Amino acid sequence: xxxxxxxxxxxxxxxxxxxxxxxxxxxxxxxxxxxxxxxxxxxxxxxxxxxxxxxxxxxxxxxxxxxxxxxxxxxxxxxxxxxxxxxxxxxxxxxxxxxxxxxxxxxxxxxxxxxxxxxxxxxxxxxxxxxxxxxxxxxxxxxxxxxxxxxxxxxxxxxxxxxxxxxxxxxxxxxxxxxxxxxxxxxxxxxxxxxxxxxxxxxxxx
Amino acid sequence: xxxxxxxxxxxxxxxxxxxxxxxxxxxxxxxxxxxxxxxxxxxxxxxxxxxxxxxxxxxxxxxxxxxxxxxxxxxxxxxxxxxxxxxxxxxxxxxxxxxxxxxxxxxxxxxxxxxxxxxxxxxxxxxxxxxxxxxxxxxxxxxxxxxxxxxxxxxxxxxxxxxxxxxxxxxxxxxxxxxxxxxxxxxxxxxxxxxxxxxxxxxxxxxxxxxxxxxxxxxxxxxxxxxxxxxxxxxxxxxxxxxxxxxxxxxxxxxxxxxxxxxxxxxxxxxxxxxxxxxxxxxxxxxxxxxxxxxxxxxxxxxxxxxxxxxxxxxxxxxxxxxxxxxxxxxxxxxxxxxxxxxxxxxxxxxxxxxxxxxxxxxxxxxxxxxxxxxxxxxxxxxxxxxxxxxxxxxxxxxxxxxxxxxxxxxxxxxxxxxxxxxxxxxxxxxxxxxxxxxxxxxxxxxxxxxxxxxxxxxxxxxxxxxxxxxxxxxxxxxxxxxxxxxxxxxxxxxxxx
Numbered sequence: 001x002x003x004x005x006x007x008x009x010x011x012x013x014x015x016x017x018x019x020x021x022x023x024x025x026x027x028x029x030x031x032x033x034x035x036x037x038x039x040x041x042x043x044x045x046x047x048x049x050x051x052x053x054x055x056x057x058x059x060x061x062x063x064x065x066x067x068x069x070x071x072x073x074x075x076x077x078x079x080x081x082x083x084x085x086x087x088x089x090x091x092x093x094x095x096x097x098x099x100x101x102x103x104x105x106x107x108x109x110x111x112x113x114x115x116x117x118x119x120x121x122x123x124x125x126x127x128x129x130x131x132x133x134x135x136x137x138x139x140x141x142x143x144x145x146x147x148x149x150x151x152x153x154x155x156x157x158x159x160x161x162x163x164x165x166x167x168x169x170x171x172x173x174x175x176x177x178x179x180x181x182x183x184x185x186x187x188x189x190x191x192x193x194x195x196x197x198x199x200x201x202x203x204x205x206x
Numbered sequence: 207x208x209x210x211x212x213x214x215x216x217x218x219x220x221x222x223x224x225x226x227x228x229x230x231x232x233x234x235x236x237x238x239x240x241x242x243x244x245x246x247x248x249x250x251x252x253x254x255x256x257x258x259x260x261x262x263x264x265x266x267x268x269x270x271x272x273x274x275x276x277x278x279x280x281x282x283x284x285x286x287x288x289x290x291x292x293x294x295x296x297x298x299x300x301x302x303x304x305x306x307x308x309x310x311x312x313x314x315x316x317x318x319x320x321x322x323x324x325x326x327x328x329x330x331x332x333x334x335x336x337x338x339x340x341x342x343x344x345x346x347x348x349x350x351x352x353x354x355x356x357x358x359x360x361x362x363x364x365x366x367x368x369x370x371x372x373x374x375x376x377x378x379x380x381x382x383x384x385x386x387x388x389x390x391x392x393x394x395x396x397x398x399x400x401x402x403x404x405x406x407x408x409x410x411x412x413x414x415x416x417x418x419x420x421x422x423x424x425x426x427x428x429x430x431x432x433x434x435x436x437x438x439x440x441x442x443x444x445x446x447x448x449x450x451x452x453x454x455x456x457x458x459x460x461x462x463x464x465x466x467x468x469x470x471x472x473x474x475x476x477x478x479x480x481x482x483x484x485x486x487x488x489x490x491x492x493x494x495x496x497x498x499x500x501x502x503x504x505x506x507x508x509x510x511x512x513x514x515x516x517x518x519x520x521x522x523x524x525x526x527x528x529x530x531x532x533x534x535x536x537x538x539x540x541x542x543x544x545x546x547x548x549x550x551x552x553x554x555x556x557x558x559x560x561x562x563x564x565x566x567x568x569x570x571x572x573x574x575x576x577x578x579x580x581x582x583x584x585x586x587x588x589x590x591x592x593x594x595x596x597x598x599x600x601x602x603x604x605x606x607x608x609x610x611x612x613x614x615x616x617x618x619x620x621x622x623x624x625x626x627x628x629x630x631x632x633x634x635x636x637x638x639x640x641x642x643x644x645x646x647x648x649x650x651x652x653x654x655x656x657x658x659x660x661x662x663x664x665x666x667x668x669x670x671x672x673x674x675x676x677x678x679x680x681x682x683x684x685x686x687x688x689x690x691x692x693x694x695x696x697x698x699x700x701x702x703x704x
Contacts, residue, residue, distance in 0.1 A: 055648055055652050060253040062255075063253075124659070126653075126655050126659070127648070127649065127653075
């Protein structure tokens with residue numbers, strides 16, 4: 001079962017139109033697998049910051065925090081999925097949250113490979129050859145973008161133009177979610193500090 | 207079992223924590239051990255983080271006018287030294303020029319000169335410069351003129367009231383700073399003159415402007431201007447280039463000039479005779495501090511007010527906002543930082559001018575009315591020496607100095623690069639790579655790595671080729687075996703069908 005799903009993920013990144021259609025309508029995708037891909041990409045992303053060769057690595061090793069980096073990849077992924085879901089619900093999208101998660105997770109699969117190969121390659125390149133490294137990473141990212149757009153287009157049964165429009169709205173939705181979350185946290189903080197001060201007042205004065 | 211592991215982990219982490227505490231304690235002690243300097247000494251590393259260093263320069267006394275024996279200075283604005291180490295101080299408030307020798311003894315006080323038979327006095331002179339030909343130039347700001355005196359204080363000429371089409375009608379020439387190159391061309395920084403440094407020929411004729419700083423308007427500012435009304439626009443500040451603040455001329459006749467850059471991008475320029483900036487810089491801005499507070503006391507980018515050109519391409523710039531002196535080599539690498547604000551000896555309240563005699567640094571403080579002297583420590587001296595040797599092309603000797611520097615400060619990145627270069631020249635590419643990596647020099651690391659890579663390839667060519675052939679053969683064989691298996695299986699199936 002797992003093997004079959006995994007094989008299908010690889011089929012999907014090579015044939016996104018058919019692949020994502022079957023994921024939407026014949027249940028051939030897997031959410032746990034998608035989340036696994038996101039997790040793996042998070043690890044590769046962090047590994048790239050730490051282990052990329054000295055010539056192409058401009059990251060301060062003191063500033064690397066693998067946990068925070070994997071987590072931030074996850075948070076961005078969740079934000080995108082929820083944002084896209086909330087927008088497409090309003091814009092006659094046919095996809096379910098499950099499909100959006102699967103599409104985004106599967107789209108990260110090529111980047112996992114380009115980042116790993118990139119790390120290995122970067123340890124051999126010198127100054128003039130770093131273009132190959134950046135080309136490889138760029139290819140991975142372009143592939144990812146292409147897969148996400150095709151995937152979102154297919155699962156929601158959108159036209160290309162409408163997909164781009166929903167993408168823009170999705171980013172706006174992500175910003176709104178972040179704004180609301182910040183607001184919520186600061187309000188909770190204030191409520192907590194209010195009750196804390198009431199408690200302190202009672203304990204110290206009564 | 208699990209409990210035991212837990213206990214071991216706990217003990218280990220406690221030990222690590224204790225060790226970390228000890229280590230941090232030690233590092234604090236070593237950073238400040240034996241340094242009784244009233245300021246912080248630090249540098250910026252490759253990642254633009256502050257790294258504390260030993261002091262490169264320490265205070266070496268302060269000279270008031272009374273101590274020199276000419277009566278206290280009053281708000282002095284400029285200080286200049288010549289090749290023999292004589293010091294010229296523009297004592298603005300007292301309208302005189304004080305001359306000291308290299309051991310800081312009073313030579314003479316110039317407060318008047320013979321102007322065509324009548325005795326003429328200065329009025330608030332703000333700049334002074336001793337030319338290579340031995341004449342003294344005084345920017346006599348209060349009387350809107352530059353006075354040139356020869357070695358015996360006899361008047362040579364007076365530069366005043368420049369005439370040119372490029373100058374606005376009714377332009378009042380108020381010189382603030384003056385500098386003179388080997389051909390006796392006179393460069394003047396004048397008040398409210400935003401077009402650049404004014405250049406005069408040896409006869410005192412105005413030639414033109416040099417080193418004009420281009421105004422840069424950010425897209426953001428354009429955006430806001432578009433949305434503001436005419437009244438608002440009229441009240442906004444004008445986009446005018448920053449004024450130059452100080453200058454000095456190097457041996458080749460190039461003008462080093464400082465300016466105030468509130469963005470902290472470039473505060474020192476090296477102008478060639480046609481007025482273009484030819485200063486060498488790395489990706490790091492040549493503008494003093496890289497980090498600063500955005501508001502409150504001592505906030506904003508460094509306000510660079512003067513530059514001292516030193517031997518072998520080294521130059522120091524003076525920051526009046528935080529009283530720091532930043533020293534760079536000819537490639538624009540930051541070497542060391544010292545100085546600070548305060549009332550102790552060796553700190554400033556209003557530093558206005560800097561110059562050097564050999565390795566000694568002199569800073570003029572116009573509010574405390576004194577000259578602060580600084581002398582190099584072993585650390586500072588070694589850096590000066592190493593940079594000088596490298597400038598002269600003697601990299602082998604420089605390496606010995608760099609090694610000594612590293613004994614005093616193992617964070618000094620430039621030293622690792624210097625040592626790495628010598629390994630690279632000697633053909634020890636692996637060791638060179640190690641040094642360049644610590645020194646964070648990607649350019650040279652790349653060169654060393656390329657050579658090392660070729661070395662490995664050359665040494666192991668046979669092994670690599672053999673491996674490739676073996677792999678190719680293995681793949682071919684494997685494919686054949688697989689095919690046979692598949693065929694066999696199909697054959698079995700056929701048999702079973704029958």
